[in-house]
Amino acid sequence: MNELRTQALACRDAALRVAALDTDAKRSLLRDMATALERHGIRILAANAQDMRHAADNGVQGAMLDRLRLDEGRVAVIAQALRDVAELPDPVGVTTRSETLANGLLVERVRIPLGVVAMIYEARPNVTADAAALCLMAGNAVILRGGSEAIHSNQAIAAALHEAMHRHAVPAAAVTLISDLRREAMVALLQLSDIVDLAIPRGGEGLIRFVTEHARVPVIKHYKGVCHLFVDRAADLPLALDLLVDGKTSRPGVCNALETLLVHRDVAGQFLPLAAQALAARGVQLRGDDATCAWVSDAVPVSDDDYAAEFLDLILAVRVVDDLEQAIAHIRRYGSDHTEVIATRDEAAAQRFVQALRSSVVMVNASSRFSDGGQLGLGAEIGISTTRLHAYGPMGAESLTVERFVVRGQGQVRHPQILA
Numbered sequence: 001m002n003e004l005r006t007q008a009l010a011c012r013d014a015a016l017r018v019a020a021l022d023t024d025a026k027r028s029l030l031r032d033m034a035t036a037l038e039r040h041g042i043r044i045l046a047a048n049a050q051d052m053r054h055a056a057d058n059g060v061q062g063a064m065l066d067r068l069r070l071d072e073g074r075v076a077v078i079a080q081a082l083r084d085v086a087e088l089p090d091p092v093g094v095t096t097r098s099e100t101l102a103n104g105l106l107v108e109r110v111r112i113p114l115g116v117v118a119m120i121y122e123a124r125p126n127v128t129a130d131a132a133a134l135c136l137m138a139g140n141a142v143i144l145r146g147g148s149e150a151i152h153s154n155q156a157i158a159a160a161l162h163e164a165m166h167r168h169a170v171p172a173a174a175v176t177l178i179s180d181l182r183r184e185a186m187v188a189l190l191q192l193s194d195i196v197d198l199a200i201p202r203g204g205e206g207l208i209r210f211v212t213e214h215a216r217v218p219v220i221k222h223y224k225g226v227c228h229l230f231v232d233r234a235a236d237l238p239l240a241l242d243l244l245v246d247g248k249t250s251r252p253g254v255c256n257a258l259e260t261l262l263v264h265r266d267v268a269g270q271f272l273p274l275a276a277q278a279l280a281a282r283g284v285q286l287r288g289d290d291a292t293c294a295w296v297s298d299a300v301p302v303s304d305d306d307y308a309a310e311f312l313d314l315i316l317a318v319r320v321v322d323d324l325e326q327a328i329a330h331i332r333r334y335g336s337d338h339t340e341v342i343a344t345r346d347e348a349a350a351q352r353f354v355q356a357l358r359s360s361v362v363m364v365n366a367s368s369r370f371s372d373g374g375q376l377g378l379g380a381e382i383g384i385s386t387t388r389l390h391a392y393g394p395m396g397a398e399s400l401t402v403e404r405f406v407v408r409g410q411g412q413v414r415h416p417q418i419l420a
Contacts, residue, residue, distance in 0.1 A: 001188040007176050008143060008195045012116050014174035015141035019113050023090040025168070030086035030133050032164040034079040037129060040160040041075050047156035048125065055149045060123075063253025063312040064204075068123040068150055078129045078157075085133040085379035091398040092139040106408040111401040113139030115197040118189055119382065120211055122147030122203035128157040130380040131200075132175045137379075138400035141174040143196065145189060147203070148181045155179075190215040200383045200395075205310070220395070222360075222386035224310035225255030225338040227368045230327040230353070232344035233264040237271050239365060240343035244275055247341065247368040249282045253312045255384065256339055256371040260307060260317045262327045265291070268320045272296055284314045291320035307334040324349050328356045335359060337386040339371040360386050360393035 021029070037044070048070040055068055097109040117140050119131040128144055135142040146154040158177040165172055178185065190199055193216045200220050201211040208221045229247060231240045247258035263271055272295040276286060286292070287306045288299040299318065306317040307330070321327045331340055339361040342353040350364045361371040371394065373381025378396025385391045391399035 001185065004178070004180060004185055004188055005192065005195075007173070007178065008116070008189070008192050010171075010173035011141045011143050011176045012195050014171040014176075015113070015115050015139075017171055018136055018141055018174050019092070019139040021136075021139070021170075023092075026090065026137055026139075027086040029164065029168045029170060030082050030137065032167060033129070033133065033161050034082035034086075036160040036164040037075060037079045037082070037157065040156065040163075041072065044075060044153065044156040044160065045070060045072070047152035048150075050152045051125075051150050055123075058149075060149060064123045064149070066251070066253045068125065068153070070125060070153060074126070078126050081126075081130055081374055081380040082133045084374065085137050085397065088137065088379050088397055090137070091401045096403055103412055104410060105412055108406040108408070109403045110406050111398070112404055114400055114402060116141050116143065116195055117382075117400060118143045118145065118192075118196045118199040118217070120145045120186060120189075120199060120201045120203075120207070122207055123149050124202060125150045125153035125157055127202060127382075128154045128177070129161065131382050132158075132161055134380055134382045134395075134397050135400055136170075136174065137397040140400055141176070143176045143178060143189065145178045145181075145186055151179075151181065186211075187214045190217060193217050198400075202383050218389070220383060220385045220387055220389060220391060222255070222336065222338060222384050224336050225257070225384075226259050226308060226310050226334060226336040227256060227339040227341070227371070228260045228262060228327075228331050228335060229258050229341045229343065229368065230262040230321075230324075230331075231264060231267060231271055232324060232342060232346060232349050233266040234346035234349060235264075235267065235271075235343040236345055236365075237267065237274065240271065241274055241278060243341060243343055243365070243367050245278050245282070248279065248284060248316055249314065250367075250369055252314050254369075255310070256368050257312070258316065258341075258368050259309065259311055260319070260330075260334070262319050262321050262330060263292075264324075264327075265320050265322055268292075268295060272318070272320075279316065282314070284316055286316055286318050288318040289320060292318045295320075310336070324352060328353065331357060331359075338384065339363065339368045341366065341368050360384065 121127045162172045201208045276296040286299040287302040341363040373394035381394045
């Protein structure tokens with residue numbers, strides 16, 4: 001593992017160079033990285049096709065295969081995300097608070113880079129570019145440890161990024177892609193507490209739990225996205241139906257897709273048949289409680305495990321609830337603190353829903369699919385945190401900085417000597 005440590009040390013040295021870049025330099029770098037991705041699009045797609053063939057041969061399917069796949073449109077989205085990050089306010093050096101104390105000390109809180117971020121992910125080649133862009137914008141360097149299923153895609157994307165970095169005299173080590181994909185190497189990376197400042201895993205629950213259990217560095221993560229839509233008695237039902245269809249079917253294999261539908265008993269008779277028809281047309285299987293099965297003849301009985309499941313598939317758990325409070329109690333029991341949605345025209349009900357739940361994103365009359373850094377104005381996201389540390393919810397460049405205290409004085413001492 002000596003080579004891994006050598007790479008990590010080089011990344012730490014490169015972090016000092018990145019931290020010294022001014023805002024204009026970082027923006028210019030990110031724009032050129034986006035252009036490089038577009039210029040090498042054919043090469044990236046060819047590498048991705050190789051990964052897709054290998055994944056299919058090894059039985060990879062469903063959500064993971066969808067996350068792995070690239071096409072011209074997705075490459076264009078990745079490049080645009082880099083440009084979006086380039087236009088964000090630079091978080092580094094921002095004074096978030098300033099006050100003068102009674103003793104004359106000026107106390108400021110100023111954002112600084114974290115240092116070295118270890119990004120551990122699977123089947124998501126877009127993360128290679130997104131993580132690089134966000135870390136660089138925040139003045140950090142990044143160690144990327146992607147999954148074996150996306151190795152050729154990740155290498156092609158990293159090569160394009162390094163080409164742009166070379167033109168800007170930024171060390172390639174600032175975006176280090178680890179080629180040793182053995183599990184032992186991942187564990188060794190997570191043990192480098194003297195080099196790595198933060199680890200962020202993105203992938204299935206198994207990967208995230210493995211990282212959390214073996215890390216000696218701080219870890220920001222979310223285990224899964226069990227996202228709920230509650231259709232209130234005061235909901236606009238056509239609006240609620242749109243939220244349901246978009247949240248469940250637009251891309252079912254992602255963490256912000258809906259997994260459970262809760263419907264107020266007063267509107268269940270109207271809403272559930274409409275929902276069942278719309279979802280059946282899109283191939284969704286409903287797993288419901290007794291009340292749901294009474295309204296929807298082809299729904300299958302739900303289990304307790306279904307309410308806690310992240311299906312990442314065209315499957316939806318459904319429950320009819322007596323009121324708002326029962327919906328809140330259900331989410332508190334089964335939710336994963338990711339994203340919850342209420343459809344209602346009752347402002348008091350909406351406010352109660354927002355205040356009662358502690359999930360990292362709570363939405364009123366908006367699709368769960370907006371729970372994404374790129375959609376919420378962050379340019380891109382490096383992950384979604386459901387750990388209540390310095391960041392909570394979708395994480396962008398600002399979440400890759402921390403506040404420190406800067407104190408300015410005029411010679412003040414805490415315990416003045418008493419002169420004789």
